[in-house]
Amino acid sequence: MTITQLKYVLAVAEHKNFTLAAEKCFVTQPTLSMQIQKIEEELSIQIFDRTKKPIQLTDIGQKIVTQAKNIVNEADRIQDIVEQQKGFIGGEFRLGIIPTIMPTLLPMFLNNFIKKYPKVKLIIEELNTEEIVTKLKNGHLDAAIAATPLMEDKIKEIVLYFEPFVAYIPEGHKNHEKHEIEVSDLNLDDILLLQDGHCFRDGIMNLCKNYSKSEINHFQIESGSFETLIKLADEGLGITLLPYLHTLDLKDKDKLKLKHFKEPKPAREISIIYPKNELKIQIIDALRNTISGVIRGAIAFQNVEIISPLNKK
Template sequence: MAAHLPTLRQLRYLVALAEHRHFGRAAEACFATQSTLSAGLQELESLLGATLVERTKRKVLMTPLGEEVVARARDLLRGAEDLADLARAHGKPLCGRLRLGVIPTIAPFLLPRALSGLRAQYPDLRLELREDLTARLLDRLVAGELDAAVLALPYDAPEMEMAALATDPFVLACPPTHPLAEREMVSGADLAQVDLLLLEEGHCLREHALAACSLPAPRRGEGVMGTSLGTLVQMVASGMGVTLLPRLAVEAGILAGTDLVTRPLAMGGSRLLGLAWRRSSARKDEYRLLGQVLFQIDRP
């Protein structure tokens, strides 16, 4: 009976083709030749007795049955990876491949100082990093394309298990000539009276900063927004307004080369930094350990 069942390799080929819609790119993603991938897919279709892929000269399409098979194949591949993770968890901690996502408002400020220590403590760990926005990282976690992700919390994702690992306070950044630079602390009422520059929609730091200061979100089309924290700093340095920065970024030197000053917030607003992984994962203890090492938390 087993000889008549699809193989994981065949299912992986099909999922890759559904994602890339191109035989060459799908084969590259699977570390296979295009002819090997095509042959594997033909074997799968022959085994199932149905057409899963519509092949034309211009594009690749999944048949309705193909789309359903792809969805189930993703579940099977995730289950197979969980089995491998379960076996790995009984060996040495933090060894082998681990695919980690990190959001852009954390990655450049945390990773440079954390990765050297991680490599020193766990030289057998092969860490693969991907930087992206929170929603897309969580989609990749659900799809089994990532093992864990470093995020800013809270974030509504009930299918994930999350561990809060560090508090990252917000501070005001402004030119030294700005009126708020004279304050020892800045209140929410102060911020409501100035041009507050924020990250564009889609960055969770934007919502966390506004919530921390009890400020309403600007209506769509209002205000000036930046694509990154580095862009916001340059905008503030050019006199366009003030901004809120996480202390993690300030301590990592994001203000270097500017004369900007920072002031604490009277309301003590902050965000939580933490790690997320699938609830079904067998490597939960390893992920907690990874988070402790990344954030340099002392373990009992």
């Protein structure tokens, strides 16, 4: 059997469809089917149950796919070893970033990175944490930037910085006149939240987990953007919490509505995460060093309490 054949097996296992798998592998469907059939004949087993829709792995097929992933990863490592030995930092690199980090962090480091490492072709995707973890495990991302800790066995995390939560409290609200606020000042029913699926939302829910909700809910609004939440807060519909870097771009009049928490400040931990096989580690290190260099001047908080990004329903 060949590495190419194993890649075809992995594609079908992922997409559960021979035609779609062939498209993703840039070969014709008959070619892909023939190569997989050759492996099955060589091993005298069936990897896929073709009678089911969508196509399913057989019991032995599941074990083969697990081993095939290891083999393909180790084969990719050979080229990686050569590039590291030569000191080469280049090639295609697929990076995922969660939506609450992308708009603020990406403009801070991207220009510096592409100037310093012109041979790297960055392919950047905005994805939620669940999508990032899935794509990292399936080999469709080389690394990602996300809120941690995620406690995923096959994923390694290196902390880049700590980013405090900051409250946006408009005039007229009972907490507006306070110089600093405490978590106990928060009322979950009073907080305008991002829509479900954002780990920053889950962080807020975890932050407020010990404080009961009121019995009366006049309305519930969830949005996909901080800008919308800020506008709703200005209309007197509540307050919202923002990540620190997002507050740096606010207008001066809006910055007057920001209230920082007393120390230790509740914060999220932002890390670069990647599979433990550490492929393309030289590019991962280059990214980490570039981001650390630009973030050091913008954010430097140490006395913080890390709030988990995991959904704890």
